[in-house]
């Protein structure tokens with residue numbers, strides 16, 4: 001089955017998590033695209049997965065992306081994030097999707113979580129969430145990824161693969 005995984009990452013952490021999720025999704029046919037290059041799927045994909053960092057308790061916006069860039073000029077310049085990509089996503093009827101984010105390793109009440117907004121937007125577009133959204137933790141804004149989180153991301157990818165195969 002064909003999986004499209006679209007990821008936003010400024011400092012590389014969410015991208016590493018996406019790579020681990022993609023590994024878990026094998027042997028499905030996974031296409032992994034950075035959000036600034038990704039176009040909305042024109043061909044039917046069997047599963048759409050979106051992932052991005054938590055910024056200001058939710059998905060990034062132009063202002064938070066600017067701050068990310070100013071704070072760490074070595075980071076990736078991201079002109080449009082998952083929020084804007086989802087805004088352009090054509091509506092479908094009950095197609096499977098899943099969402100994840102990275103966020104700081106603190107209680108979620110303090111950090112917020114971008115994947116909640118992603119899930120809401122996916123549902124609004126007609127997607128059906130295959131699994132609850134997931135957060136993977138980083139120690140600080142620029143990383144590193146917390147111990148064990150890449151393994152958890154791989155396991156979540158495998159879980160999605162199993163859910164997709166079992167439909």
Ligand SMILES: Cc1cc2nc3c(=O)[nH]c(=O)nc-3n(C[C@H](O)[C@H](O)[C@H](O)COP(=O)(O)O)c2cc1C
Pocket residue numbers: 008009010011012013014015052053054055056057058064065067068071102103104105110111112138140141142143
């Ligand atoms: C402008 C900005 C705002 C942020 N706001 C939050 C936040 O509200 N909650 C949180 O958990 N992490 C926050 N973070 C930390 C990011 O979640 C972290 O940088 C991200 O997970 C790293 O992923 P990336 O390397 O893929 O960009 C923020 C980071 C930046 C740059």
